[in-house]
Every structure is written in structure tokens, then in C-alpha cells.
Amino acid sequence: MVRIVLAGGAGNVGREVLEALLAEGKHEIKVVSRKNVPDLTTQGITVDIVDYLDKKALVDALEGVDTVLSFIVTINDPDNQAQKTLIDACIEARVGRFAPSEWATRSHCEFPAYEGKARVYDHVQEINKERKVLEFTLFQCGVFLNYFSYPHPSARFMQIFPMPIDVENCRAIIRKDTKA
Structure with a gap:
């Protein structure tokens, strides 16, 4: 063991x-x-x-x-x-x-x-x-894909939070002063 x-x-x-x-x-x-x-x-x-x-x-x-x-x-x-x-x-x-x-x-x-x-x-x-x-x-x-399940937890202990990515609508929030 x-x-x-x-x-x-x-x-x-x-x-x-x-x-x-x-x-x-x-x-x-x-x-x-x-x-x-x-x-x-x-x-x-x-x-x-x-x-x-x-x-x-x-x-x-x-x-x-x-x-x-x-x-x-x-x-x-x-x-x-x-x-x-x-x-x-x-x-x-x-x-x-x-x-x-x-x-x-x-x-x-x-x-x-x-x-x-x-x-x-x-x-x-x-x-x-x-x-x-x-x-x-x-x-x-x-990256654990569990993080993209917000607001629906997909793992028992991992805390999820809003991501700047909208998977459903194929969109991401990117700061204006950064490269896309």
C-alpha cells in the first residue's frame, strides 16, 4: 500500500x-x-x-x-x-x-x-x-473545463465563478488594451 x-x-x-x-x-x-x-x-x-x-x-x-x-x-x-x-x-x-x-x-x-x-x-x-x-x-x-460550467457546478469541490467567456454564444470578453 x-x-x-x-x-x-x-x-x-x-x-x-x-x-x-x-x-x-x-x-x-x-x-x-x-x-x-x-x-x-x-x-x-x-x-x-x-x-x-x-x-x-x-x-x-x-x-x-x-x-x-x-x-x-x-x-x-x-x-x-x-x-x-x-x-x-x-x-x-x-x-x-x-x-x-x-x-x-x-x-x-x-x-x-x-x-x-x-x-x-x-x-x-x-x-x-x-x-x-x-x-x-x-x-x-x-484549464479544467469545470470552470466553464458556471452557474452549474460540475464537480463536487471545485469552486466555479463567472468566466469572461460565453461558450453558448461563442463570445469572449477581452480588455480593449490587450491583443485578441
Whole structure:
């Protein structure tokens, strides 16, 4: 049985993946979160509350874990220091595999909110430069179409919001000062 930690596993995409893994019933799963998640603990899921900048706390939470999947929200952490600390903790705790919080577009893209993803990718590349220290996988599945279902939720935990795209009428709202 593979021991998996979902960092940020109580959030939107993390929670969807958590539910899918739980339905499989093949893995031992733990969630690492910034906040308490009572509905998970009542289901018998271990939730470790951590500060993602506290490497020692992360190492303790990752002890004996095989794989870490990160769903940490990165927009408010432009340098992605939380994920870098998580990666360093994975190495110290001897975690075998890590997937950073990509879950959308590639690391090196033009979208300013994702600039930090490139720093995380560069960090794992640098760590593995001399020899493989931490196996990693980037899940870059593009924009989730669930976001286009507004106002009709199409996933249980993903929060949807109005998009500047009207799929039904084949229209998009584009700011006047940008290229179409």
C-alpha cells in the first residue's frame, strides 16, 4: 500500500483528487493543511496542520511517506517558498516522489499568476542536477473545463465563478488594451 500525502488536499482540486483516491481504496492517504478540516477527520482521514514554511514540521508530517502531491495555492506566494520548503522537507524525510502544484498549465508560461511555478520547476531541476535526489512529475492538464460550467457546478469541490467567456454564444470578453 502506497502512503500518499496531499499537501493542500482540502482545497478545490486537492479535494477532488482526494475523493478519487479514497474511492480506489488502494492507498494510505493523509492530508497536510494550513487549517483544520473537521469533515475529513470525521471520515477517519489524518490531517496534519502545518505551516508550509516550517521545514521541521513538514519533515515530521512526511515521515514514512512514499509520494507527495501538492495542491498548495501559489498565487499569494510568488516565489513559491512554501513549495520549495515542502520539496526540501520531502528530501529530508526520504519521500520518493513529488508532484508540485502545477495542475493547470506548464511551469514556464506567460500567465503572471503562474510565474512561481517556474521557480519550483527550476528548484527540483537544480536539486537533481548532479544525481536524482527526488523523483518528480508535473501534471499539466490545462484549464479544467469545470470552470466553464458556471452557474452549474460540475464537480463536487471545485469552486466555479463567472468566466469572461460565453461558450453558448461563442463570445469572449477581452480588455480593449490587450491583443485578441
